[in-house]
Amino acid sequence: MGSSEYFEHVADMGVVGRGTTLGEAYEGAAAAMFGLMADLSEVHPRETVRFSFTEPDVELALVVWLNRLLVEARTRGMVFRTFRLRRENDTWHGEASGERWREGLTRGTEVKGATLTALRVGQRDGTWEARCVVDM
Amino acid sequence: MDIQGFQEKRPRCWSIPVAPAEQRAPVQFFGDEQLLATMDDKVREQIMNVARLPGLVGAAMTMPDAHWGYGFPIGGVAAFDPEQGGIISAGGVGFDISCGIRCLRTNLALFDISPLLTPLADELFRRIPAGVGEEGHLRLSVSELDEVLLGGARWAVDHGYGTQDDLEFVEENGRMSGAVPENVSLHAKQRQHGEMGTLGSGNHYLEVQVVEHIFDGEAAEAFGLVKGQVVVSIHCGSRGLGHQIGTDYLLSLARAAGRLGITLPDRELACAPILSDEGQRYLGAMNAGINCALANRQILAHLTRAAFRSIFPHAQLETLYDVSHNTCKAEHHDVDGRPRLLYVHRKGATRAFGPMHPSLPARYRHVGQPVIIGGTMGTGSYVLVGMEGNPAFSSASHGAGRSMSRHAALKQWSGRKLVDELAHEGILIRTRSMRGAAEEAPGAYKDVDVVARATEAAGLARRVAFLRPKACVKG
Numbered sequence: 025m026g027s028s029e030y031f032e033h034v035a036d037m038g039v040v041g042r043g044t045t046l047g048e049a050y051e052g053a054a055a056a057m058f059g060l061m062a063d064l065s066e067v068h069p070r071e072t073v074r075f076s077f078t079e080p081d082v083e084l085a086l087v088v089w090l091n092r093l094l095v096e097a098r099t100r101g102m103v104f105r106t107f108r109l110r111r112e113n114d115t116w117h118g119e120a121s122g123e124r125w126r127e128g129l130t131r132g133t134e135v136k137g138a139t140l141t142a143l144r145v146g147q148r149d150g151t152w153e154a155r156c157v158v159d160m
Numbered sequence: 161m162d163i164q165g166f167q168e169k170r171p172r173c174w175s176i177p178v179a180p181a182e183q184r185a186p187v188q189f190f191g192d193e194q195l196l197a198t199m200d201d202k203v204r205e206q207i208m209n210v211a212r213l214p215g216l217v218g219a220a221m222t223m224p225d226a227h228w229g230y231g232f233p234i235g236g237v238a239a240f241d242p243e244q245g246g247i248i249s250a251g252g253v254g255f256d257i258s259c260g261i262r263c264l265r266t267n268l269a270l271f272d273i274s275p276l277l278t279p280l281a282d283e284l285f286r287r288i289p290a291g292v293g294e295e296g297h298l299r300l301s302v303s304e305l306d307e308v309l310l311g312g313a314r315w316a317v318d319h320g321y322g323t324q325d326d327l328e329f330v331e332e333n334g335r336m337s338g339a340v341p342e343n344v345s346l347h348a349k350q351r352q353h354g355e356m357g358t359l360g361s362g363n364h365y366l367e368v369q370v371v372e373h374i375f376d377g378e379a380a381e382a383f384g385l386v387k388g389q390v391v392v393s394i395h396c397g398s399r400g401l402g403h404q405i406g407t408d409y410l411l412s413l414a415r416a417a418g419r420l421g422i423t424l425p426d427r428e429l430a431c432a433p434i435l436s437d438e439g440q441r442y443l444g445a446m447n448a449g450i451n452c453a454l455a456n457r458q459i460l461a462h463l464t465r466a467a468f469r470s471i472f473p474h475a476q477l478e479t480l481y482d483v484s485h486n487t488c489k490a491e492h493h494d495v496d497g498r499p500r501l502l503y504v505h506r507k508g509a510t511r512a513f514g515p516m517h518p519s520l521p522a523r524y525r526h527v528g529q530p531v532i533i534g535g536t537m538g539t540g541s542y543v544l545v546g547m548e549g550n551p552a553f554s555s556a557s558h559g560a561g562r563s564m565s566r567h568a569a570l571k572q573w574s575g576r577k578l579v580d581e582l583a584h585e586g587i588l589i590r591t592r593s594m595r596g597a598a599e600e601a602p603g604a605y606k607d608v609d610v611v612a613r614a615t616e617a618a619g620l621a622r623r624v625a626f627l628r629p630k631a632c633v634k635g
Contacts, residue, residue: 031567032567034200041197044581050211061292094403095351096352098355098400101293101354131292132568134292134293137407140251140427140430159406160362
């Protein structure tokens with residue numbers, strides 16, 4: 025899984041993921057997003073969710089990925105800690121592991137959705153970077 | 161924001177002259193110099209982009225509490241004419257469709273609740289599901305949820321949450337027409353499964369407040385407000401369902417823009433002509449989202465009453481008003497002396513109809529619509545009233561408006577320390593997220609007094625009462 029970081033936005037928050045592959049960068053962005061909602065070091069990867077989606081636009085795929093993770097998490101009452109994303113042409117195969125919300129987890133702030141604001145995906149010096157603002 | 165070159169054409173209303181080569185409509189910024197100067201440059205950039213969208217009528221506007229959003233700025237107002245190719249934009253409404261404030265007036269005074277404020281705060285916190293990961297007690301199937309999406313607050317009242325009397329004081333009488341549940345995705349409905357009757361997190365709250373000052377006696381009397389009275393404000397929206405509608409249509413409209421022949425200055429402004437199939441689909445889904453929010457606040461009002469009555473058996477909590485601030489609504493407005501049907505986007509802006517508007521409850525018609533500016537948990541909020549001749553398509557500020565990012569707030573404040581300091585000042589905070597409390601620190605917002613004064617000075621809405629927080633359930 026790639027690394028995670030944040031950037032400033034007045035009302036919301038910018039998430040950044042970096043990695044040696046596009047998938048790793050998107051995984052890092054996912055960890056950044058869920059890191060806003062909980063202290064991920066306390067979350068155990070007890071259950072794994074798998075899903076696929078089709079998106080030819082690489083930038084939009086980041087937004088679709090993050091929003092799909094929110095759907096999968098909310099409909100199961102879960103918070104995710106680890107992520108995996110693999111691309112096969114225009115089809116993306118995702119995987120996320122975590123657990124159901126429980127007392128004792130340090131809670132942050134709910135993310136409503138990933139937006140197209142400051143959306144950028146690119147590669148520099150062999151490192152992929154994926155970023156966008158998430159609405160809180 | 162650099163305001164060099166801005167012109168104050170009327171009190172607290174600033175514009176930027178349109179250069180001959182610029183293909184855009186005018187823009188107007190409401191507020192005083194201090195507020196505008198401290199706004200992010202992105203506010204200017206975003207509202208200038210809105211002014212380039214097709215079918216805009218008049219000017220693209222920002223309210224005094226505006227700040228950087230996504231696509232539209234928060235505090236953005238823009239009206240579009242469907243007959244002139246006008247558009248509807250998911251980014252112009254926001255993710256939290258119909259987020260708004262339900263204000264309840266009580267028959268209690270501060271001296272009634274003061275001795276029991278701690279158990280009251282605890283009871284509200286126990287009964288109101290709040291914060292990330294919390295679920296409500298109501299579980300609805302997809303078909304039941306479809307009924308909510310058609311019925312709004314009326315559905316909630318019909319199912320035992322509140323009374324018919326509430327509905328007269330909810331916008332649209334509690335039910336938005338034109339909702340099309342079929343236009344709402346299954347994912348959106350699944351996200352809502354455990355979220356009916358929940359507060360959410362972020363800037364959402366349920367606050368017990370006391371009327372500390374009355375500015376306008378006549379309007380206060382009409383609204384049933386007196387000094388020392390306890391009121392409750394509930395700030396929340398359409399929860400996961402609305403968020404997912406926003407997500408779904410933001411992406412589908414962004415993909416469709418090229419096919420629809422719309423050049424977007426910013427992809428986040430994804431939109432479609434109001435009269436197109438895409439525009440109508442979003443409109444039907446968004447109206448369903450509005451009903452979800454109205455039902456949600458109705459259920460929360462019911463839970464609030466139950467919490468109060470468990471401590472104060474004779475407590476009466478009547479709906480003062482329920483007003484949304486993330487919507488696009490079809491309204492009639494006079495433009496250059498001619499009545500026109502316009503679709504008014506208000507993103508982080510509240511409707512503010514003046515006196516005698518036909519949609520107002522009879523009790524308030526002679527004074528105007530109640531307008532609520534929700535402030536911070538440490539400072540206060542305002543009740544205002546809509547004014548005759550409002551220059552912003554009957555719109556006004558909706559809150560204090562952030563002045564500092566969440567990231568910066570986290571660096572500056574500790575949630576635990578902040579909660580303790582507020583308790584020392586007599587304001588009880590109940591939250592499951594100390595991180596959230598720090599992000600929502602009063603100092604991270606603009607001065608609500610300045611925003612309210614500018615709102616009045618600009619002719620958007622007149623101050624009626626100032627509300628001081630006493631207890632707050634934070635999401």
